Amino acid sequence: IKQLIAHSKHNIFLTGKAGTGKTTLLRQIVQETYKACVVAAPTGIAALNAGGVTLHSLLQLPLGTFIPDSSAQLPEQGQQLFVTPATLRRHVHLREQKVRLLQAMELLIIDEVSMLRADTLDMVDTLLRSVRRSPLPFGGVQLLFIGDMLQLPPVVKPQEQERLRLYYESNFFFDAQVLRQYPPIHVQLEKVYRQQDQRFVTLLNHLRYNETTPSERAWLERRVQRTFDASRTEGYVCLTTHNQRAEEINRRALEELPGAYQDYHAQISGDFPEQLYPVDPMLSLKVGTRVMLIKNDSETPRRYYNGSLATVEEMSGEELLLRLETGEVIEAPLYTWHNERYGLDEETGDMQPEVIGTFRHYPLRLAWAITIHKSQGLTFERAAIDLEAVFSSGQAYVALSRLRSPEGLILISELDRGHQIAVPQRLLSYEETAASDSQLAECLSSAQRDYWQEQTLAAFRWAGCAQRFRTHAFSYHIESERSAKSSFGDWAAEASATIEELHQIAERFVLQLQQLWASGEGALEAVALRIEEAAAYFVPRWREVMRSLLETQRKVRGMRKVKEFQAELDELHGQLIQTLRGLFRIQGIMQALRAGQPLLREQLDIDGRLKRWLEGIYSEFKTPYIVPESKESSAGKQKGSKQKEASSTSEPKLGTQEQTLELLRSGKSINQIAKARDLAPSTIAGHIAQLMERGLLSEREAGIKPAIYDELTPHFEHMRGEQGFKAIYEATEGSYSYQELRLYHAAFLHRQRVAAAEAKARELAEQRLFE
Structure with missing residues (x-):
């Protein structure tokens, strides 16, 4: 799967039974892919769980029924909106930033696709x-x-179905007209990781298709205990079909517990709509309340996982202690969910998720009972399942497949009624289209050569950039001679001519690449070598173009009444970044392919390489303009010049923080560094904190743990001065030393600085660089 994504543009449908690792693979792909990737889902909760956004918010889609025929006669618009290709843009209003994001997107992952309508x-x-x-x-x-x-x-209303059946064989996504014309590669994951008992796996497979054998049905009947009360039996959760039933069981069980209630409220900031709340914003608990953790433990080894049951052991103020099924008592973890949207990095053109809202709370649900729907993705050791009111195919399978083994299974009602809801024949026939391993290998082999040919040629097609600069140069002909812009006409003409020259050279180079790709075996090696040689030629030429533009922007920034002109130059700057990113990217990818290395985002470091290259250019403009030297300061320096000359010939000495950095990167701990340097550990920790604030040390190198960072962040957000550390120390019951708090606070400050810098418009960022 990863190879097909990295080396082709084929659309892929990845499916598999419960417990086959679909979610795990999704996370790996998002983390590793070098492509500009967006994760989306049909519903808000599904998007939140997948770490993405809804399709409708990503594309600003109207909440209506799509009729794929522009000539269709639509009914009068009542409560139900009908949209055609001809009327779609009338209902969609995309800002320029959103348009640029969608144009930059290379890979769109849609999770929970069973709910996606055709x-x-x-x-x-x-x-x-x-x-x-x-x-x-x-x-x-x-x-x-x-x-x-x-x-x-998928959910379809009756009034919609009447229209949709004229165009679609079914409502499932694979019957969309675009996929009927261009079918995706259908990949089925076979190995089940959740269950190890092969007989239970077989039973689940049969249950999935309503094909259980008489002996399996007899075994299931022996698991029926109609009077079993999961709320009064330790370690069991009741799975039921309807939300109202689950809430009733939880309410009754909570009321029956002795003792007082303690309320715990979520911390919600920014844009986080109510429909996205992952847990109740107010948890009312008592000692003895049965809860379920819905997040995996961030520590190693894991003490709990998504679906683990626990009991409230102790409550005092904001402290909440849980007793796990293992008997271990832990402090309930706090977790921060992010509501994100995607945006483009103004400096590199890279696609980045942006947090627009947070929901911070204990990842807990009352767990005497939950619905089968909410149990998806969870794993239980023991469960009592009530299937009396099954209302859709697959519910019985989903419920039983939550269990690791059959030993923990109890049925509160017979399974007969669930068996009466047949699996749609269209789904069964589509399952037969899954590709074999040999077909997948053949598809990859035939696709990757064409894909890399397309990618290498596209990286050197600079007609768009040349046209943008040509248009800008032409605009001076209609500019008033008295305008500030008119004085830069010669620069614009020269820049346009230079880029046109580069474009013409690149076009001839594209013809060479086409010939190399047509040469047969060994083409990839030859192309990679030529691209390396081309980069050595083109990158210095582009550097001069960028320097020229930055110099012009610096001059214009000191002038008045040039706002529109500045905006034009900013657009040219963005066009250069886009062109350069394509060049840096194909160079890095070809180097990796030639070396036989996997195409992983972190290893390719395309945007990091581009940023460092840009910083090298920006730094040329910092010294002359940020620190101008006056005659007075120059004269003052001459007095001590002899002393400086004498010291300049000696070996440069590392500062105290740099010495700590060197020892830390050699693998030494804080205590070992303190002992080696004869300093207090708190002093070394202070060095590390300052190195992080300066951006010289990464959070990983400093040992920052994401889970602890998330827990402390809300405290840092409301902290006031050094006295704030004492308040945080007390609020966390001394869980973290003052040394640790200062360390994590440094990471917090550095992230704030980075976020603020990236959030500013390019105009302000460059103004800071060139002042």
Whole structure:
């Protein structure tokens, strides 16, 4: 799967039974891919769980029914909105930043795709083709669909179904017209990791398709205990079909506990809509309350996992202690959920998620009972399952597949009624289209050569950049001679001519690449070598173009009434960044392919390399303009020049913080460094904190743990001065030393600085560089 994503543009449908590792693979792909990637899902909660956004918010889709026929006669608009390709753009209003993001997107991952409707996917296709100005499916974006089609189905109202059946064989996403014309590669994960008992795995497979054998049904009947009360039995959670039933069981069990209630409130900041709340914003608990942790432990070895049951052991103020099923008592963890949207890094053009809201709370749910729907993705050791009111196919399978083994299974009602809800025949027939391992290998082999040919040629096609500069140069002909802009006409003409020259050279180079790709075996090696040689030629030329533009921007920034002109130059700057990013990217990728290395984002470090290259240019402008030297200061320096000359010939000495940094990177701990340097550990910790604040030391090198950082962040946000450390120390019951608090506070300050710098518009960022 990862190879197909890295080396092709094929659309892929990744599916598998419960417990086959779909979510794990999703997270790995997002973390590793070098492509500009966005994660989305049909619903808000599914998007939150996947670490993404909803499709409708990403694309600003209207909440209506899509009819894939512009000539269709639509009914009068009542409460239900109907949209066609001809009317879609009338309902979609995209800002320029959103347009640029969608144009930069290379990989769109849609999770929980069983809920995605066919007409919605055709609407996505239509919009992306329009925004990206490409006739290719989805405008040339690669799509990865992930989900189990036998779980939650798409929701379609009767009045919609009447229209949709004229265009779609079913409401499932794979019957979208775009996928009927361009089917995705269908990949089925087979190995089940959640259950180890092969007989139980077989039973679940049979239950999945309503094909249980008489002996399996007899075994299930023996698990029925109609009077079993999970709320009064330690270690069991009741899975039921309806939310009202689960809430009733939890309310009754909580009321029956002795003692007083303690309320715990979520900390909500920014934009975090109520429909996205992952847990109740107010948890009312008593000692003895049965709860479920819905996040994995961040520590190693793990003490609990997503779905672990626990009991409230002690409550005092904001402190909450839980007793796990193992008997271990732990402090309830706090967790921060992020509501994100995607944006573009103004400096490098890289696509980055931006946090627009947070929800911080204990990741706990009352756990005497939960619905089967909310149990998806969870794993239980023991459960009592009530299937009396099953209302959709797959519910019985989802419920039983939450268990690790059959030993923990109790049925409160028979399974017969669940068996009466048949799996749709369209799903069964589509499952037969899954590709074999040999077919996947053949597909990869045939796709990657064409893909890399397309990518290498595209990286040197600079007609768009040349046209942008040409248009800018032409604009001076209609500019008033008295305007401030008119004095830069010669510069614009020269810059445009230089880029046109580079464009013409690159076009000839593209012809060379085409010939190399056509040469057959060994083409990749030859192309990689030529690109390395081309980069050695082009990068210095582009450096001069960038320096020239930055110098012009610096001059203009000191002038008055040039706002529009500055905006034009900023656009040219963005165009250069986009062009350079493509060049840096293909150079890094070809180096990796030639060396036989995997194409991993962290190893390629495309944006890091580009940033460092840009900083090298920016630094040329810092000294002359940030620290101008006056005659007085120059004369004053001459008095001590002899003393400086004498000292300049000696070996430069590392500062005290740099010495700590050197020892830390050699593998020594804080205590070992303190002993070696004959300093207090608190002093060394202070060095590390200051090195982080200066950006010379990464959080990983400093030993910062994400879970602890998330816990302390709300305290730092409300902290006032040094006295604030005492308040945090007391609020966390001394869980962290003052040394640790200062260390994490340094990480907090550094992140704030970085976030503030990235959030500013390019104009302000460059003004700071060139002043």
